[in-house]
Amino acid sequence: MTFDPQELGQSSSDLAAILQELRKRAGLSGVQLARRVSMSQSKISKIETGRVIPSLVDVELILRALDAPLDLVAHVTALARLANTEWQDARALRRKGLDRKQIELTTLERSTIRFRYFLPTMITGLLATPEYVRASLAPFPGDHTKAIAKKLERQDVLYESSKQFSFILTEQACRWPLVPAQAMAMQIDRLVSVSRLPNVRIGVIPMAGHMPWAPLNVFTVYDESLAIVEVSTGALVFRDPRDVQDYLDEFLTFEGYALWGENARVKMGGWADHFRDISQDF
Template identity: 65%
Template structure:
C-alpha cells in the first residue's frame, strides 16, 4: 500500500465521515450500533467525530454490524490503515521544538511495558552518553538544551523494572565513530554496563558470518500496538496491527542473529579497547 504523507492526516477525518454516513444510510442510531458492536455509545460518537482513531478490529466490527458490501469493506479497511499511520517530518519537528518530540516518546514509554529497539546505524538516546546525545543534535541550528535535558531525563525509564527492553544493535551502530575515540570508548562501555540491568537484553549483530536478510531502517516496537520507523527525513508511526506485526517478525529475525549476555559484553569490551588504542 502506498502512503502519501500529505493525505495521512486527512484520512482520519475521511474515515470518520465515511463511517457516520454508512450508519445513517442504514438508518440506526449510535446507541443501536454500539450495542451491535459491544462498544459504548461514547466510543461510537468519538469515532464518528474524529476524536478517536478506530483500530482495524473496531472498523471491521462496525462494518459487519452495518452489513456493508464487500467492495466497500475493502475501501474502508484501506482508509483505516491510512488513518492509523502517521508521518512526522523532521522540518515540522524542528519548527515546533525538538523537546516536543521527546515528550511524545516519553508518552510512548510511560504507556508501554515491552520495548523492542532495532538500531541499524546509531545508538538510541536511551543508551547514549551525554556527549553522544549532544553530538546527535549538533548539526541542527539553535538552542537544544531542553531537548538534550529531556533525552537524558528519559533514560530513567531503563531502571523501571516493571518495563522490559530488548535492544539489538548492529556492529555499525555500536562502532560508528560519531565521537572522538576516547568518547566512543565510554559510549561502548555504557552499552556493556546497561546490558547488566535485569530488565534489559542488549544484543549485538557482528559484521561477520552469513546473514541472508538486510535491514533498511532503525525501528522501535512498543508492546504490540505501535511501531515507529525512522528515515533520513522523518519517521512513520504505524498503529495498524498488520504493520506492527511485520516489524515484530522482522525483529524476531534479527534477534536470532544477535549475541547477548556475556558474548555481547565480550565483543563490546574488544571494541572499547580498539577505540582506546
C-alpha cells in the same frame, strides 16, 4: 496504496463520518450494529464521533456487517489505513525545537511497559553518553542545550524496574565513529554497563556469518500498541495492530541473529578495546 505524508493521521474525521452514514443507510441503530460486530455500543459511538480511531480489523468487521459496496470498502479501508498512520516531519520538529520532541517521548515512555528498539545505524539516546548525544545533534543548526538535557534526563526510565527494555544493535550501529576513538570506547563501555541492568537486554548482531535478512529502518515498538519507524526525513507512527505486529515479528527475527548476555558483552568489550588502541596511536 501510496501515502501522501500530508494526509497521514488526518483522515479520522472523514472515516468517522462515512461509517456513521453507512450505518444509517443500512437502517441500523448503533446498538444493532454493535451486536452484529460484537462491540459495545459505546465503542461504536466513539468511532462514529471520531473519539476512537478504529483498527483496520474493526473497520472490516463493520463494513461486512453493513454489506458495504465493494468500491466503498476499498475507499473506507484506505481511509482507515491513513487514520492509523501518522507522519512526523523532521523539519517541522526541528522548527518547533528538538526539546519538544524529547518531552513527547518522555510522555510516551511514562505510559509504556515493554520497549523494543531495533538500531541498525547508530546508538539511541537512551543508551548514549553526553558526548555521543551532543555529536548526534551537531549537524542541525541551533542551540541544542535543552534537547541534550532532556535526552539525558530520559535515561532515568531505564532504572524503573517495572519496565522492560530490549535493544538490538548491529555492529555498524555500535562502531560507527560518531565521536573520537576514546569517546567511542566510553560509549561502548556504557552499553556494556547498561546491559547488566536486570530489566534491560542488549543484543548485538556482528558483521560475520550469513545474514539472510536485511534491515531497512530504525524502529521502536512500544508495548504491542505503537510502532515508530524512523527515516532520514522524519518518522512514521503506526497504530493499527497488524502493522505493529509486523514490526514485532521483524524484531523477533533479528533477535535470533543477535548475541545476548555475556556473549554480547564480550563482543562489545572487544570493540571498545579496538577504539582504545586507536586512541593510543595518536
